[in-house]
Amino acid sequence: MTVTLLAEDGTNGTIRLEGTCSVEDADTLASLIFEDAGRTVDWAACTRMHTAVYQALLRLRPVVRGTCGDTFVDRWLPPPSPEKRGATQT
Amino acid sequence: MNDLLEQFLVETRELVQSATEDLLALEGRPGDAEAVNRVFRAFHTLKGSVGLFDYPPWFALLHAAEDGLSAARAGNLAVDARLIDLSLEALDATARWSDAVEATGRLPDTAAGESSALAERYRSLLSPGPRSTTEATGAVPDWAARLVASMAEAPAGPSTAVRYRPRGDCFFSGDDPLGLVRKVPGLLAVSVEPAMPWPPDGEFDAYACNLDITLLAGAPRPEVEAPFRLVSDQVTVVDVYATGTARPSSASAMDPVVAAILGEQLLAMAAPGDTETAHGRLEACARSAANALRSIGRDADAERCREALERGAASLGPAIEAALAGGGATGPRSDREASGAYERPSGAHGGGTARTLRVDAVRVDALVSQVGELVVARNALGRLAARAEAGENPVTLARAIREADADIGRLATSLHRDAVSLRLMPLSEVFRRFARPVREAARSLGKEVRLDFEGEGTEADKGIVENLFEPLLHVVRNAVDHGLEDTGTRLRLGKPAAGRISIAAGQDGDGIVVSVSDDGRGIDPAFIRRRAVERGLRSRDAVSAMDDVAVTDLIFAPGFSTAGSVGALSGRGVGMDAVRAAAERMGGRVSVESRAGAGTTVALHLPRTVALARVLVVGIGIESYGFAMDAVDEVVRVPRSAIHAVAGGAATVLRGRTLPVLRLADLLDRRYSAGIAMEALLLVVRADGQTVALEIDRLEDRLDAVVRAPSGLVGTVPGVGGTTTLGDGTVLLVVDPAALLANLALVGQGTSGDGR
Structure with missing residues (x-):
């Protein structure tokens, strides 16, 4: 399991992506965001993201925290959250 | 330049x-x-x-x-x-x-x-089968244009744009579309967008792919296409070039130099001048403008300028202005169709400017002074004619004519020598072109290479020097690719990490020798034997009967490529046979020396110039052949009884040396019966450190001649090093003893004399 929900006081919780996030993780991630759209996503520890996972983020646009640990995503793909969209595009 | x-x-x-x-x-x-x-x-x-x-x-x-x-x-x-x-x-x-x-x-x-x-x-x-959809080049599709526009600055060179719309169910077949994008070399930009508008909130199928991925990469198209070869039905690839996003025919795409040239022509035409020169000036302007336009491929504009010239100054100006503004220029394809017949003149122009020769002024001065002497010598002939008319004694007159002949002959010879030397150029011209290919070859193979040059001041004929690069490049690439071990292996063997390749040139008698040496693994004769049998070049028995030197020489055989696989660098099988062919075309030959583990040296032995050579004409049967006098040690008659049959041939003892005796007719594959005279006429020739006696039927003549490299049909006659034309117009084949003996060695009978 590389998608984990961390419950923290005073927040809606953080969805943490860790290590290799495969195609199966996309559904888990989508369900967690659907349950509570206020949850933020922390992708700093994700080292390899499957297309399906990125698609889920692109579709559901949660607030994403940190720099993506997957260097390809960090370098080439815009972070999906509305506030930062386009910020790192070259 | x-x-x-x-x-x-x-x-x-x-x-x-x-x-x-x-x-x-x-x-x-x-x-x-x-x-x-x-x-x-x-x-x-x-x-x-x-x-x-x-x-x-x-x-x-x-x-x-x-x-x-x-x-x-x-x-x-x-x-x-x-x-x-x-x-x-x-x-x-x-x-x-x-x-x-x-x-x-x-x-x-x-x-x-x-x-x-x-x-x-x-x-x-x-691959005539269906391929990934390719859109016509020239017009860049919107999605690609958007991608280029999204970049902070336009790509510097040509690039390749890919649009990849994965199938909706691609996740089920295990595809990871972005995983393919990760493999694209030279990425410049990536964009990921929904292919179709997302369904309303609350409906989201994480397992259905709804993405439209576009990317721009600076790598060559085949490399960019490669990662997508399994999904080529979902991919569109287009080439985007530096100015491609601008309209190809707009003024901004015009070379600034060409634009400046066109501007100059407009100014020149506007300048006041008398009517006499006006037409010539107009013509010159039209020609300059047309040439400039043609140089950037705007043939249609060039043609328009030319046509406008025929209509006069009033049309030419606007035509040039239109070209400057980019008006009327169409795509490259229609340009070429429109111009069709008009492309040739620019080609002819190019051919004329290419042949230049830089000559040391001292050499020209020497030539001029000799021509002066020749003029003086010719005057003597006039005086001789006058003496003949005056009825002078034929004997004294004949002597005077001979003296004049000798004078003119001496001058003609030295004039020829000096004129030939005008064409001499140092080999450094070729050598310095190797630094970059060697560096790149080494880098692409992950090897370290140190390149040394030696004797780059050696001079040879321009024709030789200019033709040397290609064969030498093959040899050098082979050395980097196959000769040198990788760094790890070298260190393990106690060799310095950087492989050494040395390109050396030097005089070799009348010719030059250019060699490429490496300190790599050397050529393994066992491997060559195996490969020669695999490739069907020789039978198993034949290779095992050959000595290692002869086996190593097989690397020059056509169809022999030592590369196990096709490398980017060499090993497409154009290897060493091309080198041998090139050397032979230049009237030379190539040899290889190798020590397993210590390295390989490939040497090209080439003539230095197209020089006057003293040629000895000998006869066998009804034919005549020439021999370069330098190669002939002596001509002797020996009684047949002094020629002894020995294992594998015949030999004679000459002044304490045992020499193998070979029949020239046999070596040249001419079927003439053996001589029956009591005495045999032997030509003692020396080449490649061997001395052999060749039996001939008669001596015919000796002459000074320009020996040309063989070409056409003559080029395929084994052992023939060149041809020369005799006074009566017939062509004499000049035998190259080294090639003759090399052929002999290839046959592998080891007839090389025991009395060197």
């Missing part, structure tokens, strides 16, 4: 010329494998030379052409009109681009589009 570029242009034109001739010959005889080979080699060499400079579209075209011809050579692609036409078009483009590079230092703006169109046609010849 720097020397390197100048050399490159000269060589390129020659290669285009020879490949064009071969292609045209192939039209008549599609089965001529050697011609296919030569065309392939020409493209191979062109590609290598273009690779020295920064012309990516040109390189891409030649690369595609090489692939096509490589398939034709291997028999995987028919040599038909399509391939020949396409290859001729590729050569045409190459010729035009070299003219453009000479004129402006850069490729025409249309080159990238033309290159990718031609390359695509080669690719479609190779």
